[in-house]
Every structure is written in structure tokens, then in C-alpha cells.
Amino acid sequence: DAMVIQNPRYQVTQFGKPVTLSCSQTLNHNVMYWYQQKSSQAPKLLFHYYDKDFNNEADTPDNFQSRRPNTSFCFLDIRSPGLGDAAMYLCATSKQTGENTEAFFGQGTRLTVV
Amino acid sequence: GNSVTQMEGPVTLSEEAFLTINCTYTATGYPSLFWYVQYPGEGLQLLLKATKADDKGSNKGFEATYRKETTSFHLEKGSVQVSDSAVYFCALSDNTGGFKTIFGAGTRLFVKA
Numbered sequence: 001d002a003m004v005i006q007n008p009r010y011q012v013t014q015f016g017k018p019v020t021l022s023c024s025q026t027l028n029h030n031v032m033y034w035y036q037q038k039s040s041q042a043p044k045l046l047f048h049y050y051d052k053d054f055n056n057e058a059d060t061p062d063n064f065q066s067r068r069p070n071t072s073f074c075f076l077d078i079r080s081p082g083l084g085d086a087a088m089y090l091c092a093t094s095k096q097t098g099e100n101t102e103a104f105f106g107q108g109t110r111l112t113v114v
Numbered sequence: 115g116n117s118v119t120q121m122e123g124p125v126t127l128s129e130e131a132f133l134t135i136n137c138t139y140t141a142t143g144y145p146s147l148f149w150y151v152q153y154p155g156e157g158l159q160l161l162l163k164a165t166k167a168d169d170k171g172s173n174k175g176f177e178a179t180y181r182k183e184t185t186s187f188h189l190e191k192g193s194v195q196v197s198d199s200a201v202y203f204c205a206l207s208d209n210t211g212g213f214k215t216i217f218g219a220g221t222r223l224f225v226k227a
Contacts, residue, residue, distance in 0.1 A: 006157075031213055042203060042217040043158070050213055090157055094213065101146045101165075101207040103215045105157035 003027070006091050006106035013081050013113055021076040021109045023091030032074040033103065034066060035090040043090055049074065050096070078111075086113045116141045120204045120218035127194055128226050135189040135221045137178075137204035145208035147171075147180055147187040148215070152201045161189075161202070199225045 004025045013019040023032065030051050035043035047056045049068045063085070065077040078085055088110050092103040121136040139145065146165045150158040162171030167182035176191045187204060204218040 004157075033215070040220075040222075042219050045214055045216075048214065092158075092215070094207070094215070096213050101213070101215075102148055102160050102163050103158075103205075103207070105150075105159070107157045108155075110155075 004091055004093055004104050004106035006089075006109050008109060009107060011109055011111050013078075013111065015083065015113055016080045019078050019081055019111070021078075021089050021091075021111070023074045023076070023106055024072050025074075025093045025104075026072070027093055027095070027104060028071060029093035029095045029104070030071070031094045031096050032068060033092040033094070034064075034074070034076045035092065037088040037090055037108070046076070081111070081113045083113050086111055116145065116206060116208055116214075116216050118204050118206055118216055118218035120202075120221055122219070123201075123221040124224055125221060126224045126226065129196055130193045131225075133189070133191040133194045133198075133223070135202055135204075135223070137187045137189065137218060139185050139187065139204075139206050141185075141206055141208050143208045145206040147178070148205040148207070149176070149178055149187070149189050150203040150205055150217075152203065152220070154200075158203065194223070194225045196225045196227050199223055 007022045033048040034046045037043045067075045088108045091106045094103045117140045148163045149161040151161045162173040164171040164180035170179045207215045
């Protein structure tokens with residue numbers, strides 16, 4: 001089945017140690033998103049790619065970076081994780097054509113910072 | 115800018131009760147509207163959508179109608195089940211907003227047997 005896959009489901013990292021979260025999609029969607037979701041809150045958009053064009057949200061900390069080497073893969077790099085970066089990180093994709101603008105989500109990666 | 119406001123939870127209902135979760139939006143263009151559901155420890159799943167005024171989205175007994183005049187997209191279900199317990203997010207996507215999906219704060223629903 002076509003889908004959005006995030007790896008790993010659970011990630012534990014040390015304070016200040018760089019960590020990379022991965023997302024892949026088989027939907028061939030042109031837009032990929034990274035959201036941060038903290039407990040009992042709405043997902044907060046960090047950035048998104050429209051094809052190869054990177055779009056950063058104004059309030060996304062510089063500590064967060066992203067790479068999209070091809071249509072299928074997108075990575076979230078946290079350069080120096082702090083305790084406040086512990087959260088669920090959600091990858092999503094969308095097609096953005098005609099009426100098909102809904103986002104399809106992966107199962108998320110829960111990041112713990114110790 | 116675009117925004118979504120939905121009723122605060124948690125909402126606690128008995129099985130077979132009627133559910134309404136209110137959602138209103140602000141958008142500069144003509145957005146598509148969505149309801150997503152999130153079960154514990156999982157990502158978000160699209161529950162239903164509506165892409166233009168007066169459209170009704172429906173799925174699994176849930177319905178919502180796109181009301182442009184009241185800028186609303188309220189979620190309803192006639193008879194909830196214990197398995198409907200989850201967090202529900204109202205959302206919009208507007209191409210004038212850069213192809214982003216904007217979420218409301220979410221409403222947690224508990225259904226008691």
C-alpha cells in the first residue's frame with residue numbers, strides 16, 4: 001500500500017547530540033511537511049518542501065534543519081537537541097493539485113532527550 | 115493569516131450519544147476543510163474533507179458540512195462508540211497560504227461504555 005513511513009518510531013538521544021529522523025513516501029506527492037507535536041497540543045508546522053523548494057516557518061528554531069534529496073525521502077535534523085525538543089515529530093505529504101490537498105501522515109517518531 | 119478554532123475538550127459521552135464538535139475558521143482564500151483523528155501514540159488520519167461551500171464530508175458515520183456563511187465545519191455523529199475515543203483535529207488547507215495545513219487545537223473525546 002502507498003503510504004508515508006517514518007523511522008524510527010521511537011528515538012532516544014542525548015542532550016546536545018545531533019539526531020536525524022527519516023521519512024519516506026510511496027505516494028509520489030510533491031509536498032512534504034515536518035510537524036512537531038507536544039503532548040495534548042496541535043501539530044505545529046516546522047517547514048515544508050514544495051518539490052525542491054524549502055519553506056521554513058518564521059518561528060522554527062535554527063536548531064532544526066531539513067533535507068529532501070529526492071521526491072521520496074525527507075529528513076529532519078536536530079543539530080543540538082534540548083530537553084524542550086522532546087516531542088512527537090510527524091511527517092506528512094500532500095499532492096496539492098485540484099481538490100486533492102489533504103495531508104497524509106506517517107505514524108510519527110517520538111523523540112526523547114535525556 | 116489563516117486559523118482554526120475548535121471547541122475545547124475533553125468531551126465525555128456515553129455510548130450511543132450524539133456528538134458535536136464545533137469548528138470555525140478564518141482564511142483569506144477559499145480553503146479546503148478537514149477533520150483528522152489521532153489515536154494514542156499514532157499519527158493523524160484523515161477522517162473526512164470538504165473542498166467547497168455546502169459540501170458535506172462523511173466517513174464512518176461522521177459528517178461535517180462546509181458553511182461559508184458562518185465559516186464553520188462542525189463535526190457530528192449520531193451514535194458514538196467506545197472505539198471513537200480519540201483526539202479530533204479540525205484543519206484547513208489554503209493554496210494562498212503556501213500549501214500548508216493549519217490545525218485547530220484538537221478536542222479529546224472519551225466515550226464510556
